[in-house]
Amino acid sequence: xxxxxxxxxxxxxxxxxxxxxxxxxxxxxxxxxxxxxxxxxxxxxxxxxxxxxxxxxxxxxxxxxxxxxxxxxxxxxxxxxxxxxxxxxxxxxxxxxxxxxxxxxxxxxxxxxxxxxxxxxxxxxxxxxxxxxxxxxxxxxxxxxxxxxxxxxxxxxxxxxxxxxxxxxxxxxxxxxxxxxxxxxxxxxxxxxxxxxxxxxxxxxxxxxxxxxxxxxxxxxxx
Amino acid sequence: xxxxxxxxxxxxxxxxxxxxxxxxxxxxxxxxxxxxxxxxxxxxxxxxxxxxxxxxxxxxxxxxxxxxxxxxxxxxxxxxxxxxxxxxxxxxxxxxxxxxxxxxxxxxxxxxxxxxxxxxxxxxxxxxxxxxxxxxxxxxxxxxxxxxxxxxxxxxxxxxxxxxxxxxxxxxxxxxxxxxxxxxxxxxxxxx
Numbered sequence: 285x286x287x288x289x290x291x292x293x294x295x296x297x298x299x300x301x302x303x304x305x306x307x308x309x310x311x312x313x314x315x316x317x318x319x320x321x322x323x324x325x326x327x328x329x330x331x332x333x334x335x336x337x338x339x340x341x342x343x344x345x346x347x348x349x350x351x352x353x354x355x356x357x358x359x360x361x362x363x364x365x366x367x368x369x370x371x372x373x374x375x376x377x378x379x380x381x382x383x384x385x386x387x388x389x390x391x392x393x394x395x396x397x398x399x400x401x402x403x404x405x406x407x408x409x410x411x412x413x414x415x416x417x418x419x420x421x422x423x424x425x426x427x428x429x430x431x432x433x434x435x436x437x438x439x440x441x442x443x444x445x446x447x448x449x450x451x452x453x454x455x456x457x458x459x460x461x462x463x464x465x466x467x468x469x470x471x472x473x474x475x476x477x478x479x480x481x482x483x484x485x486x487x488x489x490x491x492x493x494x495x496x497x498x499x500x501x502x503x504x505x506x507x
Numbered sequence: 508x509x510x511x512x513x514x515x516x517x518x519x520x521x522x523x524x525x526x527x528x529x530x531x532x533x534x535x536x537x538x539x540x541x542x543x544x545x546x547x548x549x550x551x552x553x554x555x556x557x558x559x560x561x562x563x564x565x566x567x568x569x570x571x572x573x574x575x576x577x578x579x580x581x582x583x584x585x586x587x588x589x590x591x592x593x594x595x596x597x598x599x600x601x602x603x604x605x606x607x608x609x610x611x612x613x614x615x616x617x618x619x620x621x622x623x624x625x626x627x628x629x630x631x632x633x634x635x636x637x638x639x640x641x642x643x644x645x646x647x648x649x650x651x652x653x654x655x656x657x658x659x660x661x662x663x664x665x666x667x668x669x670x671x672x673x674x675x676x677x678x679x680x681x682x683x684x685x686x687x688x689x690x691x692x693x694x695x696x697x698x699x
Contacts, residue, residue, distance in 0.1 A: 390651040393640040425694055432690050436683050439625065440632050447633030451581040451640040456652070462578040463645070465654040494625050497686070501621045504694040505614050 339506040343422040346503045350431075351415045353492050353499070354408060360489035361405035361442065368449070368482035369398045373475040386468075386475040393448040394479065400445035401486055404438045408493075411435075418503075425504070432500040439493045446486035453480050531611045534692045539604040541681050541688070546596040548678035549631070553589030555671035556582060556638070561664040574657070574664040581637040582668065588634030589675060592627045592682075599623065607692075614693050621689045628682045635675040642669050 368388050375384035388394040411434065417427050456476055459467035469476035556576050563572035576582040600623070603616050645665055648656035658665035 386651070391649060392643060396636075429690065429694055433687050436625075436628070436686050439629060440679065440683055443629045443632040444636040447636035448640040450633070451637035452644075454580065455641075455644075455654075460579060462574065463654075463657050465644075465652075468652050490629060494629055497625050498622050501618050501690060501693065504690055505618050 340422045342506060343503050344419060346499055347415065347419040347422065350496060350499050350503075351412070351419060353496050354412060354415050357489050357492035357496065358405060358408045358412070360485050360492060361401055361408055364446075364482045364485035364489060365398055365401040365405055367478055367485065368394060368401070371475055371478040371482075373472050375471060384471070386472045388479075391452055393452045397445040397449040397482070397486070400441045401489075404441045404445075404489070404493075407434060407438050428500055428503055432497060432504065435493055435497050435500065439490060439497060442486055442490045442493060446483055446490055449479065449483045449486070453483055531692060531695065532608065534688055534695075535604065535607040535611055538685060538688050538692070539601065539608060541685055542596055542600050542604050545678040545681040545685070546593050546601065548674040548681065549589045549593040549596070552671045552674035552678070553586050553593060555674070556589070556668060557586045559664055559667040559671075561661050563660060572660070574661045576668075579641055581641040585634045585638035585675070588630050592631050592678070595623065595627055617689050617693050621686055621693070624682055624686045624689065628679065628686065631675065631679050631682065635672060635679055638668070638675070639672055642672060 371386070371388055373386050388398055411431060414427050414431055418424055418431070453476070455465055455467070456472075456479070457467055457469050459465050559574075559576060561574050576586055600620065603620055607613065607617065642665075644654060644656075645661075645668070646656060646658050648654050
């Protein structure tokens with residue numbers, strides 16, 4: 285709407301290509317140019333109002349999901365560490381030189397498994413308060429980004445540990461003819477069962493942490 | 508009486524791709540460079556592990572002493588996983604990364620890349636550690652389980668498989684860095 289020569293009018297046209305598109309402000313300066321009166325639409329003014337934080341409920345829902353899966357990952361990682369760390373089987377027979385005993389620190393891969401899963405489980409427990417902060421204050425991007433980065437590190441740790449232990453557990457079950465490595469599961473049945481269970485639990489924890497990372501990516505996108 | 512209208516075009520900051528902030532473009536270029544490095548690392552590892560083959564000059568009546576990557580299932584998994592990751596980087600990762608350099612405003616494909624990178628990181632980590640486990644056994648053996656080290660006889664094979672782990676572990680670190688870079692790029696949208 286253009287007024288007469290005595291007024292200055294600012295016309296704001298909302299472009300049709302979406303609500304965040306171009307907004308053209310036409311300032312028509314008259315020769316007097318003293319007062320500036322805006323005769324803009326109500327809808328156009330809406331783009332200049334400070335918005336309340338959008339997507340807050342969406343991010344809150346994601347954060348609640350995040351907490352649930354984090355609890356699941358804590359349970360899985362702690363379970364894997366505990367089961368592998370406490371496995372101990374002593375066979376009822378022995379020779380003159382040594383007693384047949386199998387523990388997790390007989391195999392370096394299992395040692396790495398216990399240490400790495402222990403670190404990851406400890407981090408996951410410590411990240412529970414940060415996840416609660418993300419629920420209570422959805423706009424907190426720093427906390428979300430911190431969780432994302434540390435979750436990536438935890439994923440790498442857990443999958444490394446699980447992969448290394450899987451190789452050894454596979455050998456314990458099947459052995460290898462070309463390298464003359466014999467399977468030990470026939471004698472150490474309980475040891476084999478417990479270590480296999482720990483490896484499965486570690487993979488479950490890894491899947492949950494991967495899901496946590498994807499949740500965080502979606503939450504970060506809506507920033 | 509009207510002087511010519513002076514038009515000020517006020518563009519919302521969100522979908523701005525032509526005058527994009529240079530930190531964003533720098534992040535995208537860094538992303539592409541790291542992706543190329545990870546591709547080279549995984550490809551080299553897969554090829555180094557897959558082409559190793561050593562036959563010993565003596566044999567018994569029943570078996571010939573040879574060592575190849577498909578004698579050990581963990582090494583087979585390593586070669587396969589490295590192949591998958593390098594194929595993903597070549598076909599999906601690098602083209603999408605180039606797209607992000609050209610048009611820095613898109614976030615949907617960035618999130619897609621984050622998801623795929625996470626899956627590939629997990630796969631590569633599992634494969635690299637499984638192979639590392641076997642390589643360690645090949646070097647040191649294990650007296651408790653009566654598994655003997657084979658590196659004394661198969662020296663060339665042992666050196667090859669040990670060296671091929673390096674590229675894979677390096678690519679793993681690079682993939683983790685890629686995921687974090689993508690997350691920073693996604694979360695860095697300026698609010699108008």
